[in-house]
Amino acid sequence: MKTIAQFAIGYEQLLDAEGRACGDLPPFANDADAMRRMYSMMVLCRLFDTKAINLQRTGRLGTYAPCTGHEATHVAVGAAMRPEDVLCPVYREYGTQIWRGVTLTEILTYWAGDERGTDFAGPREDFPWCVPIGSQTPHAAGVAMAFKMRRQPRCAVAYIGDGGTSQGAFHEAINLAGAHRLPVVFVVVNNGWAISVPVAQQTAAQTFAQKGLGNGVPGVQCDGNDILAVRKVMEDALERARSGEGPTVVEAVTYRLSDHTTADDASRYRPQGELDAAWQREPLLRTRRFMEQRGFWDESREAALRADCVAQIEAAVHGYQNRPAADTDHMFDHLFAHPPAALGEQMLTARQYGKTGSH
């Protein structure tokens, strides 16, 4: 039998776990301001995560999905995108969202069970968080279809997790994007675990990057804890998409250093040794070391950054806790542009019995 098609998956890593450069560095890696901006966002995410978990533990926030460990991937994707692009997130990619203008107050408001958190003041066309796993990927393909139809030089970016790649919607979306060469990038954040199910039980595939190949879409894997590699790979994929060459599947290999959510206890299913080893590869320290080696960063900048992040977070928490209360009309106000008349009666009933339900 002869071979009629061959495929390969590339792997990109530019920083090792010690923060040493291990490849040809892209220009932004030598730009002190660019690097400081990305690192600052990673630290903000890490500190915000800690705060949000504390708020949940003390009864001041609902269930929250932490992002600790994913900061390099999330921030790099945000930095690689243009403001006019559209993001279709899952629910823990805060680094990308904050980069694009979603506020910490909005994130907290969402996890407090308040729809107003998804009315982003910043990226007005970005999608809200998507809880039904995988269902956001066709949205990105549809957004990209609109860009293509209108000949706009814009891209859509969809996030999905390693578990999410098992959903049919993911493959359907990639397939459409490939068939129409749509300007979209699918970012598979492989953090090792889909709640309690490890990658080995999710798929026999060697990589998630290759999940596009069956649909004619190229894939590339990168070290998701290496902010230089993720940004480089994303910039390449976005450039490819923007220039009409079609979609890419980007797999970022990282690790979920937290529980799945605050309602989860990963110690029930995840070996402690694996978690300890993953902390040795976490993304913040290696980025800081890289910057210190280049003279971009020092202890005083670190201290100033952390103080600034704490102030930002405290201000956001204050804004969140002091947001105006929502009345029961909140449930009815945005169902339709032109609400059916019959809803009016139910709206009056809700006003009468607001906050009287059992819980």
Next chain:
Amino acid sequence: MPRVTLVEGINLALARALADDPDVVLIGEDIGVNGGVFRATAGLQQRFGALRVQDTPLAEGLIGGMAVGMASQGLKVVAEIQFMGFLYPALDQIANHMARMRNRTRGRLTCPVVMRMPHGGGIHAPEHHSESLEVLLAHHAGLRVLCPSSPARAYGLLLAAIRDPDPVMFLEPTRLYRLAKQDVLDDGRALPLDEAVVLREGDDVTLVTWGAMVHDTLRAADELMNEKISCEVIDLSSLSPIDHDTILESVGHTGRLVIVHEAARNAGLGAEIAATVAEKALYDLLAPVVRVTGYDTVMPYFAMERSYILSVARIVDAAKQTLQG
């Protein structure tokens, strides 16, 4: 004024919408060169191009999902689900995203999408091609569900659906696609949403129905008139929201109500109508409400189709039942 079938009325409305508004886009399986398996989109790709009348990959969930994405960018997507039995994979997108995008983003993102799909049986089609699944759609807040009963109503309601800024599920009675022709003026005028239509005024019994059963119900009303029983026939037309006021007004006049639907009885829309009449007009009733519906069985293969789909005789008997003692 052209005399057209219901499916031709749909084609006219789609062509009008495509010509009037550059943001209108049609997507679906086999809707392009082939013009749709029922020919609803015949000639439209040739006229408007392969991007505005798009053949999609064969995946209904994708059709729902890409429609959400396209609509979020302001495109007005008219998607075709080839048969209602293939709706299920798209329900995730319809229920979890399309229906609630406006609400969950406080109006920031919206879904001006029309999902067109054949509804009901009666054309000897293979299994999964003859379903009446309106309740699956009507149960979801944020959706409108329409079901026209004639070429002119199909034309006007489809234009209204496409122009509405929110998602509309548009159920097309398969049996009526080519049953009869009607003069339809292609004037671009939409019919009002959220309204039932009194097709025939009467004094003794109110018959409420929709879709293909409108025709059988009108025939039943003819037969009953021969026996001096005067029926008021209401085409529900809007399956969500239901225009209860029109029904209540009629029942206030006749005192008797028969609800006719091809869909199965259990948790069907007939129950919703009957319950509302019980809540708001019980003392207007001179007889118990009667439902004439499909059976709580699987929609049978077509060899048994004529025994499943309700007959004029059943409707006539039900109406008479309300007049007995």
